[in-house]
Amino acid sequence: MLKDRVGAYYLEKNYNCAETLIHAINDEYHLALGEEEMKLAGGFGGGMGCGLTCGALSAAIAALGKLFIGTKAHETAGFKELCADYVDAFRKREGAVDCSALKPKYFVPGVRCLQTVELAADLFDEFVKEHQLV
Helix, strand or coil, X not given: CCHHHHHHHHHHCCCCHHHHHHHHHHXXXXXXXXXXXXXXXXXXXXXXXXXXXXXXXXXXXXHHHHHHCCCCHHHCCCHHHHHHHHHHHHHHHHCXXXXXXHHHHHCECCCECHHHHHHHHHHHHHHHHHCCCC
């Protein structure tokens, strides 16, 4: 389960929410991303550092791209709708999509936004299975 991988990256290795989720998804779904490629998600943590879109959500969308896109996103039938469905599911699960709204709800000193990342991991697993992406 993806959720079981989150704690090691988030708490033990001190990655941010986006880095954690992309690492965990890479492990669980065998995306074959190298360390250098996973750094691409780093800037999305903390809502891109300014409280906008949750980094865990951004990393999940990036991973969906790796799993689903053929050659180009805009040429992959259904990808735009898949992303919109994921964002909608995330909003329903977490209560919001912006870090500035999620942090007051989920942030706990000592474990930061672990609960947000765990919920995002559960959602990713469910979404991938429901949409038969792997």
